[in-house]
Amino acid sequence: MASMTETVTARDEPGTATSASALADRTTEKPRRTRRARQDSAKRARTLLLSTISIAAGIGVWWLLSSIGFKLPSPADVVVRGWELTVDGTLGADLVASLTRVLVGFALGTIVAIPVGFLMGWYAWARGLIEPWIQFFRTIPPLAIIPLAIVLLGIGEEPKILVIFLAAFFACVISTFQGVVNVDRTLINAARVLGTKDAGIFVRVVVPASVPFILVGMRVGLGAAWATLVAAELIAAQQGLGYRMQQAQLYYDLPTIFVGLIVIGVLGLVMDRLLLLAEKKLTGWQERR
């Protein structure tokens, strides 16, 4: 969420590397950056080490708990079950089914949310018309829509995708709207005094300045979409990670439930990292504090 509060304005740095010639500027500028880069990589290595230790310790505790008689499958049981499910193709099919739902719902949610968010941020009339509906429906958890979705859309893929769509849409629309509203006035003025008209300002200033906010919204939206997945798959699904765990619950099959949980967690993490990577690529211009 760091970039949410990141301002787009240029910051003044009085006292740093501002000398007479460009040459002098460069010589004072360079060492500062490389030193910082070195410190950064040392810090990253330490964080990585600590994370690894923490994960290993967590698995150790889990193992210990299962071996002293808690009602938990041991890590080994879970690995074995994971392997079985992979080999017989169940896990793969579930994965494809769940990912398709999440990605379709998320993609639709984002595609609709971005233009709506821009519209609300740019035109006061659009904001006035749309905002009450967004504010109202945003307070309803997407899961509470499930009964309605089943009645209206039946028990196929549509109700599941609708619920995931709603989760992604609301997270992204609010964020995009905030992004447009927060565009630095000075930048808009700078474009205006260079002769740029409204349409040009929108495309060349408002859109790029909002990108960091949109990406934050997409990350939150993806998290929300993923979170509603399992519940959405309670709607008479034939396949999917949520369905698999639901079935396992009926047969008291703890290892399968664990496999499902771990896969959902890892996939969520991978998708979040991918978006984070996109964010770094697309918003590298931001001045980080």
Add this chain to the structure above:
Amino acid sequence: MTPNTPTPGSPRISVRNVTRTFDLKGEGFVALDDVSLDVADNEFITVVGPSGCGKSTLMNILAGLDTPTSGEALVDGRPVTGPGPDRGVIFQQYALFPWLTVRKNVEFGLKTAGLSAKERREKAEHFIEMVGLGEFADALPKMLSGGMKQRCAIARAYAVDPSILLMDEPFGALDALTRVTLQEQLLDTWSREKRTVMFITHDVDEAVFLANRVVVMAARPGRIYDVIDVELPGPRTEDLRLSPEFTELRNRVWSAVYHQTPGRRVDATHRSVAPHPTAVA
């Protein structure tokens, strides 16, 4: 793109009885009260005054980013109705587009003007070299120091070939050393590429060093308090700052800014530089 050539003798900028009031919590705040000012072609004027004297409001009106409550601002004899590329603006906060490189920032206005990629590149190249940022043409603003950012903003404003440059405390956020350097570079640039400049500042030294004419403003209500002609011999270099002539002018401006007689006002048009008829002075 060529700056309009006004008929000889007629002012490039005319501010005629401009009043601008703001509504602050139900109370009217008079940012500018019946201000009149002329600026000749290629003249470099600085506007100095305490905060709240309306100097930024005056600049915004000329830039077309604000409109007067009454009176009018004319550029080349035509009323200002909105922003335009004939008036370049340089902001205190640099206002560089942070997602664009130095080169793309400088090309921004050229793209608006519809120049081809090749023309844009050539023009941008020239002005980037002019401000000494050649080696940083492909750097993002976040890599630049404050002084370099402002030089980039100056190149961007120059690139669209405005006849007027409006500068709102452009060096206000910089450290004293950088500021002095940029003042000299600005004068150097201006002597090679003459423009009509209106430079807002709260720094008396800066006001005297740069100007052909210093306009001193007063607050409550915002008005022109005095106009001081700066006739300094020779090129303006570091030595000049230590000369007795500079010191004398600086002291005059200083006392006009910091020891103001209540109610005094002048008419800064070319019609007269004598005290306004209604002046209490």
